[in-house]
Amino acid sequence: MTRREYPLEADVAIVGSGPTSAAYARILSELVPAARIAMFEAGPSISNPPGAHVKNIADPAERAAAQRASEGPGAGAPTVSSPGQVKAGTRQARPGTFLLAEGFAAPGEDGLPVAAMSSNVGGMGAHWTGACPRPGGSERIDFLPDLEELLDEAERLLGVTTQAFEQAPLPRRVRELLAARVDAGRESSLRVQPMPLAVHRRPEGELVWSGADVVMGEPTRANANFTLLDNSLVLRVLTDGASASGVEVRDQETGTLHQVAARFVVVGADALRTPQLLWASGIRPAALGRYLNDQAQVVFASRLRGVDAQLASRSSGAGLSEQSGVSWVPYTDDEPFHGQIMQLDASPVPLADDDPVVPGSIVGLGLFCAKDLSEEDRVEFDDRVADSYGLPAMRIHYRLSAADHQVIERAKEQIVRLGQAVGDPLDDRPFVLPPGSSLHYQGTTRMGQVDDGTSVCSPDSQVWQVPRLYVAGNGVIPTSTACNPTLTSVALAVRGARRIAEELENSLLMSESDNRMCK
Structure with a gap:
């Protein structure tokens, strides 16, 4: 399923390999198996099957090596098994994750001093606690009439019990x-x-x-039209006029750059790196990075x-x-x-x-x-300073x-x-x-019912103003939540994937019809 040969084009390019990106790959593999899907992950594959949870590795040394391999630029730094073990005045990540080197707190603000990320196939789904509660009360997204059915489908993909x-x-x-x-x-x-x-x-x-491997499932792994490319850092979403048209990606093993044309692009990095990639691509709606929500x-x-x-x-x-x-x-x-x-x-x-x-x-x-949401809680990006991946550096205001x-x-x-x-x-x-300990960051690419400047994407997760560009992950959740967000974000990914599948299916049918007419 993983390989180093970069395709010239794909029907769908997926950035990231966590549970929500995996949900896009799974739904598309089930509904439109003829669609060519290319998934790009900045970090390495650390398990077999790809995306499996590291705590399922029995050998302690192998498990520790998998965690270190997930820590990207933070590999080698001291870690703690629980954020409760962090001593006053210190900043340490949990195994398998890494912290922002700088920019985690503006002067006079609380900031997110232990905001953490991971870089590996499966994303944070290789390190999480697997909790999948349903949202209740004001946590729910009231403008989605099909939310219950979407949550049912998310439970199927995640194998919730x-x-x-x-x-x-x-x-x-x-x-x-x-x-x-x-x-x-x-x-x-x-x-x-x-x-x-x-x-x-x-x-x-x-x-x-369970991890992203369960979400992908056999329908994705057995799909000959699905390709997973690890150690592949997407630097830009490409646009053709107003629409998404592909991605520019760097092979982290060789340093070579590749442009992959795509009819649809899904960015499902995480709630910090998804808005970072959009910003780096010149896609900068007013709400991008705002309403940052830690629990x-x-x-x-x-x-x-x-x-x-x-x-x-x-x-x-x-x-x-x-x-x-x-x-x-x-x-x-x-x-x-x-x-x-x-x-x-x-x-x-x-x-x-x-x-x-x-x-x-x-x-x-x-x-x-649950957080008191404010547009002033945000992650900004500094075009003058590059982070360890060469992308605009993050600056947290919280x-x-x-x-x-x-x-x-x-x-x-x-x-x-x-x-x-x-x-x-x-x-x-x-x-x-x-602050930042929850790892449940949300809101930075939030969904909205209408394009009124307070949201980044539509109820189908398509970025306002940029057709064929979709966002995925916890950042899409627009409400203030206290419950673990993965089930909800996978449910939202299901809705987006179905929208892409519908458009692809119609397009493929039209192409087949045109080919028959030409014959």
Whole structure:
């Protein structure tokens, strides 16, 4: 599926290889298998199949090498397994990601000091936690009448399940304890429940994480018209008049430049690099890079009481421990945060040497907070300074508003209540992670119902003013969300891919008809 021979032309050129780019490739492979699809990824392929989750690699040395290979210009820098381990005044990324070298905070602003990216086939989908909750309340995009069906399709592509830990004893206990504190007065759909997860079982029965490889699936891998080119950095989207007409790409292994003509271009890098590429291409709508949305994250930890060590055994080197689990406290407009409650196989804080941890008995609580959206929260690009890839350098402008601080304080109070309900807190107070820790950046190529200057793309993800150019990824989400965004962004990618497929199908039918007439 990966190769080094660059095509001269394609029907669809896809920039990036994360879950949303993979969704475009999958839907197009299913609906228009005759379409020629070329996917370009700036980083290397680090797994087999391409796009698989690195935590499914059993050998620790191989897993670490795959993570280092994903860190682009940050490779070799110290990393931390959790942003909660970042010491005051330090900036460290998680394994498999890298931070902005500069420009992460303007003077007098909060900035996003630990805003992180990854460069590898599969994108951040090779490193994520697989959480796929549906948006609720004001998180939802109210001008998409087909949103529920799109979310259904996104769940199919990601392989989402709520049954992964159905037989494990401890997750059920956690949810019962949380429900006693949370569920009163909530609609049934908003009560404590298992977190929908993108996980799957290998043929031998092991439960493992899903990545972009699952989204691509066999329909993409078996598609002879699909080509994945890794170590291929797209430098510009090409335009012919007003429409997208292809991409200019640099082979990172040889340094050679290639121009690939395309009838459609999809840019699905991430919420920072997608607007960067549009800017570098001279495509600069007023809303580009604006409404940047990180989710402030509050964390806490508790220990379940009365856990029998006989219930648990430690997990293997790869995949997931089936003793543990992930529970979900859904977002509501009255309580504008989303709870991701994860059981851990080790304590996040030091315990006594003679105090062994039963896997799954330590409960890590995290609340993601919805942001007070502002067009002034943005990523700008400096044409005078090049980043490590040779593209215009990023400059982050980001502030937490008074409303944001109020929500964070409410989340801190709530997470302590949840921690006390679950068991014995391991610390005296919750910790607010540094801005950028969520990795859930959104809004920078946001979708809109109409072209009024406050959005970058249409409800089909097509860039206003530039026909045949589509954007993908979390940056397309226009609402303030607290829930993990991947399911929503894949759903939006499905809508865009269907639009391209419809146009391609009509075009291919017309071409066949013309050929028959010529004969």
